[in-house]
Amino acid sequence: MNPIEDLSVLALAVAICSLVYTLVTMRALLVRHNTLEAQLETRLNQLPSAQEFIDLRVKLAGMDARQDSVLAEVHGTRSAVRRVEDFLLKGKSNE
Numbered sequence: 600m601n602p603i604e605d606l607s608v609l610a611l612a613v614a615i616c617s618l619v620y621t622l623v624t625m626r627a628l629l630v631r632h633n634t635l636e637a638q639l640e641t642r643l644n645q646l647p648s649a650q651e652f653i654d655l656r657v658k659l660a661g662m663d664a665r666q667d668s669v670l671a672e673v674h675g676t677r678s679a680v681r682r683v684e685d686f687l688l689k690g691k692s693n694e
Contacts, residue, residue: 647655
């Protein structure tokens with residue numbers, strides 16, 4: 600074989616090796632992509648549905664309303680206790 604044929608065979612071998620490397624690398628990337636996609640689908644399937652989010656919001660709104668009513672009752676009780684304390688303290692100071 601002459602040098603040109605040797606270089607042609609070498610260039611063909613390099614091209615084939617490059618093609619094989621590219622195919623192997625792309626396959627590995629596709630496998631990784633598919634794995635990540637499956638993990639993402641699993642995570643998305645575990646999320647609550649839109650209706651469940653709505654139910655949670657309604658429950659939270661109800662809890663907020665109950666908390667506000669309890670807070671109002673606590674303020675009223677605190678005011679009553681202060682009035683009783685003031686009355687008792689004034690009664691002791693008058694004696």
